[in-house]
Amino acid sequence: MRSGEMAKLTQLIDNDVFRAYATYTTIVLLKMMLMSLITAYFRITRKAFVNPEDTASFGKGESAKKYLRTDPDVERVRRGHLNDLENIVPFLGIGLLYALSGPELSTALLHFRIFAGARIAHTFAYLIPLPQPGRGLSWAVGYAVTMSMAYKVLMTALYL
Amino acid sequence: MRSGEMAKLTQLIDNDVFRAYATYTTIVLLKMMLMSLITAYFRITRKAFVNPEDTASFGKGESAKKYLRTDPDVERVRRGHLNDLENIVPFLGIGLLYALSGPELSTALLHFRIFAGARIAHTFAYLIPLPQPGRGLSWAVGYAVTMSMAYKVLMTALYL
Amino acid sequence: MRSGEMAKLTQLIDNDVFRAYATYTTIVLLKMMLMSLITAYFRITRKAFVNPEDTASFGKGESAKKYLRTDPDVERVRRGHLNDLENIVPFLGIGLLYALSGPELSTALLHFRIFAGARIAHTFAYLIPLPQPGRGLSWAVGYAVTMSMAYKVLMTALYL
Numbered sequence: 457m458r459s460g461e462m463a464k465l466t467q468l469i470d471n472d473v474f475r476a477y478a479t480y481t482t483i484v485l486l487k488m489m490l491m492s493l494i495t496a497y498f499r500i501t502r503k504a505f506v507n508p509e510d511t512a513s514f515g516k517g518e519s520a521k522k523y524l525r526t527d528p529d530v531e532r533v534r535r536g537h538l539n540d541l542e543n544i545v546p547f548l549g550i551g552l553l554y555a556l557s558g559p560e561l562s563t564a565l566l567h568f569r570i571f572a573g574a575r576i577a578h579t580f581a582y583l584i585p586l587p588q589p590g591r592g593l594s595w596a597v598g599y600a601v602t603m604s605m606a607y608k609v610l611m612t613a614l615y616l
Numbered sequence: 617m618r619s620g621e622m623a624k625l626t627q628l629i630d631n632d633v634f635r636a637y638a639t640y641t642t643i644v645l646l647k648m649m650l651m652s653l654i655t656a657y658f659r660i661t662r663k664a665f666v667n668p669e670d671t672a673s674f675g676k677g678e679s680a681k682k683y684l685r686t687d688p689d690v691e692r693v694r695r696g697h698l699n700d701l702e703n704i705v706p707f708l709g710i711g712l713l714y715a716l717s718g719p720e721l722s723t724a725l726l727h728f729r730i731f732a733g734a735r736i737a738h739t740f741a742y743l744i745p746l747p748q749p750g751r752g753l754s755w756a757v758g759y760a761v762t763m764s765m766a767y768k769v770l771m772t773a774l775y776l
Numbered sequence: 777m778r779s780g781e782m783a784k785l786t787q788l789i790d791n792d793v794f795r796a797y798a799t800y801t802t803i804v805l806l807k808m809m810l811m812s813l814i815t816a817y818f819r820i821t822r823k824a825f826v827n828p829e830d831t832a833s834f835g836k837g838e839s840a841k842k843y844l845r846t847d848p849d850v851e852r853v854r855r856g857h858l859n860d861l862e863n864i865v866p867f868l869g870i871g872l873l874y875a876l877s878g879p880e881l882s883t884a885l886l887h888f889r890i891f892a893g894a895r896i897a898h899t900f901a902y903l904i905p906l907p908q909p910g911r912g913l914s915w916a917v918g919y920a921v922t923m924s925m926a927y928k929v930l931m932t933a934l935y936l
Contacts, residue, residue, distance in 0.1 A: 469876045475935035478873045482926050485866040489919065492862060506855065509905050535666065541701060541861060542652060546645040548869045549708045553638045556629045585669050599649065606642050615635035695826065701861060702812060706805040709868045713798045716789045745829050759809065766802050775795035 473564045477555035480568035484544050484575050491537035494583070495530060502527040536582040539595070540575065546602050547571055554605035557612040567601050574598035633724045637715035640728035644704050644735050651697035654743070655690060662687040696742040699755070700735065706762050707731055714765035717772040727761050734758035793884045797875035800888035804864050804895050811857035814903070815850060822847040856902040859915070860895065866922050867891055874925035877932040887921050894918035 468474055498504070504527030505511050511520040551571075555564065574597040581591035628634055658664070664687030665671050671680040711731075715724065734757040741751035788794055818824070824847030825831050831840040871891075875884065894917040901911035 469873075469878065469933050472935060475933040478877075478929055478933040479935050481869055482873060482929050485869050486923075486926055488862075489866050489922065492919070507852075507905065507911075509908050509911070512907060532667070537862065538698075538858075541865065542648075542697065545701065545705060545708070545865060546649050548865070549641050549645050552712075552872075553629075553642065557638075558629065585667065587672060588669050591667075591669070599652070602649065603646075606646055609638055609642050613629050613635040613638040615632060615639050692827075698858075702808075702857065705861065705865060705868070706809050709801050709805050712872075713789075713802060717798075718789065745827065747832060748829050751827075751829070759812070762809065763806075766806055769798055769802050773789050773795040773798040775792060775799050 472561050473555050473559060476561070476565050476568055477551055480572045481548060481551060484540075484547065484572050487572075487576060487579065488537070488540040488544050491533060491540060491579075495533045495537065498527065498530045498533055502529055504530050532585070533583065536579055539578070539582070543595070543598055543602070544575065547598070547605075550602055550606045550609060553609045553613065557609050559608060567605055571598050571601040574601065632721050633715050633719060636721070636725050636728055637711055640732045641708060641711060644700075644707065644732050647732075647736060647739065648697070648700040648704055651693060651700060651739075655693045655697065658687065658690045658693055662689055664690050692745070693743065696739055699738070699742070703755070703758055703762070704735065707758070707765075710762055710766045710769060713769045713773065717769050719768060727765055731758050731761040734761065792881050793875050793879060796881070796885050796888055797871055800892045801868060801871060804860075804867065804892050807892075807896060807899065808857070808860040808864055811853060811860060811899075815853045815857065818847065818850045818853055822849060824850050852902065852905070856899055859898070859902070863915070863918055863922070864895065867918070867925075870922055870926045870929060873929045873933065877929050879928060887925055891918050891921040894921065 469478065499510075503514075503523045504525050505523050506526075508520075508524060511523040514520045514523055551568070554567070559567075574594050578591060578594040578598065580586070581594050585591065629638065659670075663674075663683045664685050665683050666686075668680075668684060671683040674680045674683055711728070714727070719727075734754045738751060738754040738758065740746070741754050745751065789798065819830075823834075823843045824845050825843050826846075828840075828844060831843040834840045834843055871888070874887070879887075894914050898911060898914040898918065900906070901914050905911065
């Protein structure tokens with residue numbers, strides 16, 4: 457590695473706003489990854505699989521085929537996982553650009569903390585499940601935070 | 617925040633190619649986020665829900681259960697949303713690396729503008745819907761732009 | 777473009793760890809994009825479509841309607857594609873932060889190479905399909921690599 461460059465990169469990760477972005481992005485991505493484990497847990501405990509090769513250990517032919525079915529709990533976790541993808545991908549991209557657009561540290565922290573809290577609340581609201589508008593509200597809060605960051609990015613960087 | 621660092625970050629967002637990337641990435645991510653609102657609109661107007669807790673306001677038992685159904689318009693928007701994820705995620709990652717690989721500003725703008733235009737056209741083609749090959753062509757244009765950027769990234773940065 | 781900035785950006789892409797990240801991220805994103813082509817291939821050869829406008833070339837009315845159906849091979853590729861999204865999106869975000877957190881080049885290469893290898897193995901395991909635990913194991917290896925990078929990011933950058 458060429459000298460001087462590593463220092464520069466370390467400076468980027470040493471910037472407080474960027475460190476906050478790194479922290480909260482990693483948290484929400486780990487939370488999203490957790491959905492895979494919860495899906496696997498429900499598939500195994502509910503014995504509800506989608507790939508024939510996954511049921512091979514239950515025997516051959518008809519005895520295994522009956523486990524190729526959908527289960528309401530499995531489908532619920534999968535919907536939560538897809539909702540994470542739909543909302544965390546915009547946060548990943550817009551949040552990075554926002555962190556590089558020179559926001560105040562306190563303002564940036566407010567955005568990142570509310571987003572992460574809203575997505576964690578959304579997962580609980582989906583999986584418990586809480587009565588509406590619990591899930592809808594937690595979704596809307598995360599959505600609004602991302603819109604606010606997008607506004608800051610476009611105000612700072614707009615180049616069409 | 618340490619002195620000097622903010623200046624450096626501001627310089628990144630002040631770079632014209634990076635500003636163009638920031639602008640068009642934010643636009644396509646906002647467009648993707650719009651699909652959530654369109655899905656919600658069709659779910660509510662078509663009364664087609666997937667979670668029992670979402671139909672609670674329509675009454676209890678059988679009277680609410682009939683709204684747990686799929687609707688062709690809702691499913692169409694959801695397919696468009698998933699197609700956005702499948703295509704905008706590669707743009708997000710490869711586009712960032714491309715913007716950092718030192719392309720000419722005019723070449724970069726050409727890539728970003730065509731990609732954003734193609735994805736917006738794809739959404740219209742999917743939702744109206746336009747006869748084929750309208751949707752297929754708009755999809756292919758965005759795909760080709762991403763491939764072209766990936767080629768530039770690999771030519772510049774290849775380190776296996 | 778302002779003078780001096782392009783040099784700085786070029787230095788980022790010249791950093792060996794960042795170049796390795798750029799290379800392997802581009803590879804796994806291209807691999808993910810390939811799933812779209814494989815889906816299209818199976819839709820056309822199996823004549824299994826989901827949008828009515830896609831079957832218009834097969835004639836009108838009932839003769840075209842019979843091609844609006846699901847096909848096991850198409851669904852299998854689509855599941856592989858969604859699994860890619862669920863796992864490559866965390867790699868995209870956490871991997872970028874990891875590359876900026878100042879890891880040793882050899883350690884970083886080890887992470888990136890194992891992840892890319894695991895995801896390519898996962899695709900083969902899914903599409904052939906291989907008997908379990910082939911697919912499960914390749915999934916788990918990629919998952920563990922991402923967790924390891926997340927650990928390094930949080931140890932380096934944690935700012936709550």
